[in-house]
């Protein structure tokens with residue numbers, strides 16, 4: 001497509017909270033697992049405190065009655081600003097936690113050179129035997145989230161749910177996914193395995209590679 005990705009960005013409002021917005025552009029994009037026809041830019045929610053605070057409130061109300069106990073939030077995709085505000089909302093609300101100090105832990109796993117997630121000794125107690133939620137920015141194939149759930153379980157954590165800004169599914173295996181935006185909010189949203197991608201088949205070049213940090217043009 002001829003125009004710049006940033007000029008194609010359209011603002012989308014969350015159904016239940018008009019103060020929560022993301023930008024998205026249509027095109028041909030590659031994630032680490034799939035090709036998608038939308039790039040969803042959730043940067044505002046990740047780096048602006050006012051937006052993160054509002055998104056956290058919205059997530060907390062969506063989590064009510066679906067998740068009762070949260071000891072720890074495991075943040076993937078550089079979501080720890082949002083994770084911090086979400087922890088504060090959960091502490092104010094009707095959520096239980098079993099932590100000795102009655103506060104919600106917010107941690108980020110490390111990823112080693114063979115893409116396994118791991119927790120160091122000093123962080124392990126925040127996961128072992130704890131009720132954990134996984135916080136991600138956008139979830140398409142869910143492969144990364146699956147790896148993180150496996151990792152949390154290796155460390156003895158109990159995964160109560162996945163919470164995300166955008167997700168195309170409401171569950172991953174038997175774990176529930178709660179998100180602010182779904183594929184229904186993005187008209188015609190589609191994800192393809194790279195070998196089945198209709199854009200690639202037509203010889204349409206990729207606009208950009210995308211990951212949790214943003215996009216890089218090709």
Ligand SMILES: [Zn+2]
Nearest residue numbers: 035197199200
């Ligand atoms: Zn493609």
